[in-house]
Amino acid sequence: MASNATEPMNANDQDEISEAKERVLDAAEILFMRQGYTAITLRDIARELNMKQASLYYHFPKGKEQLYMEMSQRFFLRNRRGLDEAIATAAPTVSAQLYAVAEWFAGQPLVSLASMMHTDMPALQPETADHLSRMAYDALFVPLRTIFIDGAARGETRPVNPDVLAGSFLAIMDGIQFGRKSPHRPSRAQMLDEIISVLLDGLRDRTQPTGPPGISRSPSA
C-alpha cells in the first residue's frame, strides 16, 4: 500500500504539499510575518522566488487570502508541535518548561503575533480571521496556559490566573526585539534568565530587613 516516500508520487488523492508549493509558502511566511498582509504584495513574494506574480495562482488558485491562510495554518501547526514537544521534553517545573518554550521561539523566525492579530485580521474575510484566531489560540496560548496550570497543580506556584500569565509571557516573547535602542543591551539568553527569574521569584529585594508591609497599592481604598 505505501511505498517509500521520496519521489513525487502523488498516489494518494489526499492534500499533499509539493516541494514547489512549500518553497512558495516559505517565502510568503518570511515576508508576510515580517511586514503583514496588506504591506506585502503578491509581486513581492514572486520576486523573492524569481518568478512571476501570476504563477502564484497555480499553487493558490483562490489568490492572496488563500496563500496567507495556508501559510498561517502551517506556521501555527509547526509551533503547536514544537511547543508541545519542547514542554514534554523539559523537566516538569515551570522554570524548565518556560526555558524550553523560550528556546523554541528563539529558534524560530518569530514574528509579531500582535501585528498579525491586530493589523492583518481586519483585512481578511471574517471567517478566515476567525479560523486563524482560533488556531493562534490553540497553537500558542494553550501550551503556555497548561504550563502554569500544571505548575499550580503541583503546588509549585501560587494560583494566579493562567490566562493572564500565558498572555503576558507570550507578549514578552513577542516583543523581545523591542529594546533595540539601549546601548548596553544584554544577550537574548541573559534577558531570558532575568525575565524568568523575575517571573518566578519577583523583583522585590528580599535580602533587606523587609520594608513597611502592606503598601501594595497607592491611595484611596
Add this chain to the structure above:
Amino acid sequence: MASNATEPMNANDQDEISEAKERVLDAAEILFMRQGYTAITLRDIARELNMKQASLYYHFPKGKEQLYMEMSQRFFLRNRRGLDEAIATAAPTVSAQLYAVAEWFAGQPLVSLASMMHTDMPALQPETADHLSRMAYDALFVPLRTIFIDGAARGETRPVNPDVLAGSFLAIMDGIQFGRKSPHRPSRAQMLDEIISVLLDGLRDRTQPTGPPGISRSPSA
C-alpha cells in the same frame, strides 16, 4: 503684546494647530493606530471625516507620510507627558508607579506598538522611521526605565536590567488585549493586580516548606 487667546488670531507666524487639522489628526490616529500605515488609505480617513481624499492635502501637502508622521509625533508627545505626570504624582514605590502607568495606558486608546514598529516602519522613508523610533523610545521606554532604576536605587528591588524590565512591562501593556478568547476572562483591573503582584513578589508559592533549592535551569549547565 498678547491679547486673550480665544478667536482665530493668527498673529504669530509660529506653527499653530487649527481645529480642523486636529480633527484630521484625531481620525488618522484612530485608524492608523488600529490597522497600521499600509492598511489604511487616505480615502478611509477622509470617509471618516465626511470629506474627500484630496482635501487632506490642504492640511498635509506632503501627503500620507506627513500625516502619519505628525499624528505619531502628537501621539508620542501626549504619552510622554501623561506618563511623566502619572509617575511624578504616584507614590515613590515601584508598585504605585507601575499602577499609575497602567492606568494611564488604560485611559488611552492604546494601540499595538509592536505593530507600529514592526509593520509600519519598513513602509516609511528611513529618516522618518528613525525619527519615530527615537520618539517611541523617549516617550514610552524611558519613563518606564526610570521607574525600575529608581526602585533599585531606593533598595526596593534587586538590580535587574532596567531595559529588560521596561521592555517586558511595555510588551505586556501592549499585548493585554490578547486574551480575548478565554471564557472566564478577568477584568483589566484584576489582570493588572495579578501582573504587578507577580512582577514584584514572584509566582513561586512561598507558603510551602520550599521545594528543592537551586533547580532554576534544566540540564547541561
Add this chain to the structure above:
DNA sequence: GCCAACCTACCAAACAGTAGGTAAGTAAGC
C-alpha cells in the same frame, strides 16, 4: 503525450498625488 510548473499579456479597481476651482469668512480702507 501528459502534467506539473511556470510564463506572457492583459484587465478593472484602487491607490497616492496634482491642478484648479469655489464658497464662506475676515480684515482693512475709505
Add this chain to the structure above:
DNA sequence: GCTTACTTACCTACTGTTTGGTAGGTTGGC
C-alpha cells in the same frame, strides 16, 4: 456699509502607478 484683498477649508476632475486577479500559452521531465 460697501468694496477689495486675502485666507481657510474644502470640492471636482484628473493622472500615472500599483494592486489582485484572469486567460491562454510554453516548456521540460517522466
